[in-house]
Amino acid sequence: MLAPAPPLFRLDAHPGPIAADERAVLIADPGFGRVFTDHMAVVNYSTAQGWHDARVVARAPLTVDPACAVLHYAQEIFEGLKAYRLHDGGFAMFRPEANARRFRDSARRMAMPELPEDLFMASLEALVAADLDWMPDGPEGALYLRPFMIASETFLGVKPASEYLYMVIASAAGSYWKGGTRPISLWVSHSYTRAAPGGTGAAKCGGNYATSLVAQAEATARGCDQVVFLDAAERRWIEELGGMNIFFVGADGSLLTPPLTGTILPGITRDSLVRLARDEGMTVREEPYAIEQWRADAESGACVEAFACGTAAVVTPIGRVAGPDYGFQIGDGQTGPVTARLLERLTAIQRGRTDDPHGWGHPLG
Template sequence: MDFPIVPHPAPVPASERNARIVDPGFGRVFTDHMAVVRWSEAEGWHGAEISARKPLTVDPATAVLHYAQEIFEGLKAYRLDDGGLALFRPEANARRFQASARRMAMPELPEDVFLGSIEALVKAEKDWIPTIDGGSLYLRPFLIASEVFLGVKPASEYLYMVLASSAGSYWKGGARPVSLWVSHDYSRAAIGGTGDAKCGGNYAASLVAQQEAIRRGHDQVVFLDAAERRWVEELGGMNIFFVFDDGSIVTPPLTGTILPGITRDSILQLARDAGLTVREELYSIDQWRADAESGRLVESFACGTAAVVTPIGKVAGPDYAFTVGSGATGQTTQRMLDTLSAIQRGRALDAHGWLRRIA
């Protein structure tokens, strides 16, 4: 499917664009254009184009506003040292997008259309990639039910779009060990639910717990399983890893309640490549506390597309608090961050063919 470009009638002047991307932060600076494709029962996927980013005009009865049929993805485009452009494992994002669509009873976007939309938009907006250290172009593909209808059923019309946003560091002030609040009152997902789908409702349900974490002086919330309130699952928007004094690494298994993170999967492979013992197994909050206090656990870190790898320094719950290792960034955490970042930017051997060069 081709993506013809419909130029923005009044693009941001180059001088203003350059000023905006000096220190863009995350998720607030958007480019001039977006990718658009529509779907209907009669026509299938059609109307692909790269057009001006502008507000949507929707009917108050649009289905997504009432029944939350919506999914999204997140990935980044990088400028390489030779001036080229590349994406990191976009095929994995395309497949996860399809899996999320199946769970939410939405049409599955073909992989070639997903990749085509991303590549066309990045090429059109390459000048929005910041040249600062760690700069990238964050991409947000999403699909919403656009049918105007109030019946409870899968919609018959959908709108797929991709936004591009200039990105710097995810954490204000740069990467640092974060403090977590363990939620014993709220659950992110349950067996049979939508925990392994990347849909907005999962994130909306996590916000009250995240709000509580911030109010208590922490950076992020970490959720336990919904059934026993015992097993550590994931943060509000990131997967989690545990590093032990024997060099082994543990992460919670994908049982249907945890998002199958692409960064998570990459770290599992990189750890195995480094000769580390890797286990995907249940790990309880009580064991986390005991292992941290005994010194058996030396590091914990979270990972995801936006923040990449984030060290965890402190953890607290209603009647406990503990420090992980020294409370600083550990050697394995730093190694995973450095190795992954180097591959993403074309500065290290890409043994698994993860980097997709597009220019």
């Protein structure tokens, strides 16, 4: 049953939502990013009116002019976060305020209007309220939320647009990896880079992901699950995967992750893991780490675990790494104890199975 939307958003309920029995089949094993809910949240922006006409409506295709600015100049940004079913039967989003801040940072970098945090939060709450029945059961089930903004003005010319469309869609989500979490293999790209100093690496914009796809295809062709990028200047400092941050676990139990210098996306899962590890008394270093050093440390036993992290997959162990003329294994190639412990600690907080010392959960009524 549709719950009332927050007053800021007008609710125009879907006239023909997916039937309950069909929805149950769809969300029984949804995978990731393929099963979408009935509604979407929408807000318009113009330089004349500012943000206006906040509404939740039936999810439907967009109609845009062939001269729509986003199609030609790629002014667009997005976010990704999850709402969870809690251990006590309630529901909560995880750290949505952090997504709101990063969304504003991305907008600023892409010369787009900054969405106020209260409007961002209200859009999420309104959509979840309308489509809460799409929340899957199961240990990895969640409602994945995708806020995004595009330049919607009809014009041809290289300048910031004067009209924008902000939207949120939702997707019933299960495990990101087919068959569940497992150690993945990485291909180190020495031919392609993800971002350069002064570029858009720290913004969550589609262009960053588009440029990663050729390297990801290269990784897939070599039998690897994901690509890991090196820096653009020296081609030796590890930065991040195509869509995830990376951590390394030393034999002394310490953590190392590349620093946020403007070329790496400041991941919210990354920040959460850094804080949880420090809560446990672990040493966490945010400093450059060279690919040749990782190889030497893995072979000597100085690096015993490595893992990737992000909203979609949460925490993913790394088992093997390959490059053009080398390959090496991390530890025994399996999920290590530090990786497993941090994954369990984070997911326990997200799903309300344990205390939430930082107040990261945002309860949903």
